[in-house]
Amino acid sequence: MLIFRKGCLKFLIFIIILIVIAIGLQNAEWVLKTIYPIHYRDLIEKYAEEYEIDPYLVVAIMKNESKFDPNAVSKKGAKGLMQIASVTGEWASERLNIPNYSEDMLFEPEINIRIGVWYLHVLENEFGNNIEVMIAGYNAGNGNVKKWLDNPEYSKDGKTLDKIPFNETKHYQRKVLRDYRIYHKIYK
Template identity: 40%
Template structure:
């Protein structure tokens, strides 16, 4: 009888532990999804921008999260506007580079559809120019001309193509933050095993 009670207690303990693990896993997943959201109102826009440019959706979400925290009306002290924080000068440059002649003004950057379309196009241009994500992200944050200068500096680049050192701390942190977020978005939403949980 004593052996049966011990066995029953062990089985109950294992069941309670299994339930607790599932509750913790569910809570962790919910927490991660709320910390790294894909707001429903932006999903079709991100999917379309990704399809049009070939830029990974996880990277687009990571840039939006890092740049604006998904607040479409935010404006930086440097005058960058909207979800992907595009300055009017950069907006004009993207339009020049793409040949897009839509009748838009910089105020239209407050529109998520415009901002995501042009911000993703900028990422695409930078990824094509620099060929690696870290350098493209550094250019997105600090500007193309700075990154090109750094690539010519042997203290920043050993091969002239990749940065071994980013001299501006804000840009170093930005590149890491976006990459960490991209990895998390990829794991949460796009990796097959994770997305089925």
């Protein structure tokens, strides 16, 4: 299945290049922004500024978590744009003093983005602004990442991850980093 996906990605890139050539380079930015949109820009910028998180990281995570669907629900029950787990939503609602919090509020874009960006800020403080470790923590949980950093099998220096034992997290991290770089190139 992975070979098929890589083949599809290469084919998609080839098609994009053909489209860009056909419509002209001046329209290339439009094509790229169509493939890599930024939805909920005002909310992302608001909370990214408040919590001092790169907005392009927020967008890359959101794209990979929900494809910008505010009603998305994962197999594990995470909800909304940034796929907030119930336990994280409860914890964040207490820390952020969200009045009358209920789990259904995770489907509200503003609440979901606020909690997701706040959690990235928590991860940033915990892992020393190491974006690769932050992304792994967003997917696998900060408790798992702490264990990995303390294990010489996964981290030689206790600060960076040399190996990620969860395949899902390893692939997630790779995709988010790829999209993060692409968003920076397109929109910066």
